[in-house]
Amino acid sequence: MVKRNKNLARLVAGYLFPEINRRKKEFLKKNPDAKIISLGIGNTTEPISSYILNGLHGKVARLGTIEGYSGYGDEQGITELREKIAEKLYKGLVKGDEVFVSDGAKCDIGRLQTMFGNEVTIAVQDPSYPVYVDGSVISGVTGDFDEARGQFADIAYMRCCPENNFFPDLKALPRTDLIYFCSPNNPTGAVATREQLKELVEFARKNHSIIIFDSAYSEYIADPSLPKSIYEIEGAREVAIEVSSFSKPVGFTGVRLGWTVVPDQLKFDDGTPVRNDWNRVMTTIFNGASNISQYGGMAALEEEGLAEMRDKISFYMENARIIKEALKNKGVKIYGGDNAPYVWAQFPGRKSWDVFTEILEKCQIVTTPGSGFGPAGEGFVRFSAFGHREDFVEAVRRLEAW
Ligand SMILES: *Cc1c(COP(=O)(O)O)cnc(C)c1O
Numbered sequence: 001m002v003k004r005n006k007n008l009a010r011l012v013a014g015y016l017f018p019e020i021n022r023r024k025k026e027f028l029k030k031n032p033d034a035k036i037i038s039l040g041i042g043n044t045t046e047p048i049s050s051y052i053l054n055g056l057h058g059k060v061a062r063l064g065t066i067e068g069y070s071g072y073g074d075e076q077g078i079t080e081l082r083e084k085i086a087e088k089l090y091k092g093l094v095k096g097d098e099v100f101v102s103d104g105a106k107c108d109i110g111r112l113q114t115m116f117g118n119e120v121t122i123a124v125q126d127p128s129y130p131v132y133v134d135g136s137v138i139s140g141v142t143g144d145f146d147e148a149r150g151q152f153a154d155i156a157y158m159r160c161c162p163e164n165n166f167f168p169d170l171k172a173l174p175r176t177d178l179i180y181f182c183s184p185n186n187p188t189g190a191v192a193t194r195e196q197l198k199e200l201v202e203f204a205r206k207n208h209s210i211i212i213f214d215s216a217y218s219e220y221i222a223d224p225s226l227p228k229s230i231y232e233i234e235g236a237r238e239v240a241i242e243v244s245s246f247s248k249p250v251g252f253t254g255v256r257l258g259w260t261v262v263p264d265q266l267k268f269d270d271g272t273p274v275r276n277d278w279n280r281v282m283t284t285i286f287n288g289a290s291n292i293s294q295y296g297g298m299a300a301l302e303e304e305g306l307a308e309m310r311d312k313i314s315f316y317m318e319n320a321r322i323i324k325e326a327l328k329n330k331g332v333k334i335y336g337g338d339n340a341p342y343v344w345a346q347f348p349g350r351k352s353w354d355v356f357t358e359i360l361e362k363c364q365i366v367t368t369p370g371s372g373f374g375p376a377g378e379g380f381v382r383f384s385a386f387g388h389r390e391d392f393v394e395a396v397r398r399l400e401a402w
Helices: 016-032 050-063 078-089 105-116 131-139 194-207 274-285 290-300 301-326 352-363 389-401
Strands: 100-102 122-126 155-159 178-182 210-214 240-245 258-261 333-336 342-346 382-386
Touching: 016 352, 016 382, 050 290, 050 301, 078 290, 078 352, 100 274, 105 210, 105 258, 105 274, 122 131, 178 194, 194 210, 210 333, 258 342, 290 301, 290 333, 301 342, 301 389, 352 382
Parallel strands: 122 155, 122 178, 178 210, 210 240
Antiparallel strands: 100 258, 240 258, 333 342, 342 382
16 A cells, blocks of 8 residues: 555645535535526636637647647747747846746646755745645645644744735744745735835845745736836845746636746855756656647737737726625725735625625625635635626626625
């Protein structure tokens, strides 16, 4: 018999989304005619727009020709795409050869955890996207789960709540090797200001820590004063890795395409570039993103593609506006939803799962209980702006009757 990896046994049972699905199925068993609207999972719903779709089609067609066929490509991605990402999305703040193209941001986070190994200490925002913690648990860096606190012993949790404007009190935070930071944030919809990110970069520089900055929603930022990338902050190139993705801006959640930026200046304590080890990890346990996806990504970064990207984002952000409007008169405190496709709704004095159940039973709407993202999410539920317009219109009707 094979011994089970004990780290996997330490994962907290009932991963959030399977648990939501279980409760949804249970509800449907008792109410088979219910027409459930899901505003829960952060998955895109709208079809891929035509110019970007053509980029995908074009490569598919060329794969059937002698001249257009390509097999394995560079594991780091097609040079033209890497350069386009650097130029169009980072305005030259990073170089093409610092961009490593991949099959998605989540997958890159997992591989970063492999690269850093199990002897690092970490800090995460509370609440946060589950892979920072759960991936770290699988890598064996977290210590045991403390039931009473609802937290792992060896993780520093950075509480982000309305009282601190969703930005952690860094003075109270111990030094850690890695700091995971997501802005615009999933689940809270909060976006860190330039001043806040300066503070974070200073903190990392002082402590010789590395920030893993998740900017999967950066294109949702409408306010021009808010930074879209950590590299807009001076000094970030020495202390930050940025992971990002085509999933949310152009609906490539199923197509799969993302990237990670590792700047040349980022070094380990022995003076070796982090970039070298990342290159080694990517060429060893990853074999390159799909060439079809990469051609779709290149189309997305041409002028027509970027215009389609902006349209798609406006569509989802209108959903966010609609849902915020509906929640206005419900005795609920509403956060997010302005520069991020998530509305973070606080129900003071109530438990997230109770609110989830009530909204499911009374409105047949599935939300995401905030407590599933960390203890500081208790009392909140997350409404996602991803969905068809008619579902939002219907959801509003039901919420108004609630
Ligand atoms: C959706 C999401 C991602 C995207 O992951 P992909 O693997 O690129 O689809 C990354 N980070 C956050 C916070 C997300 O919500």
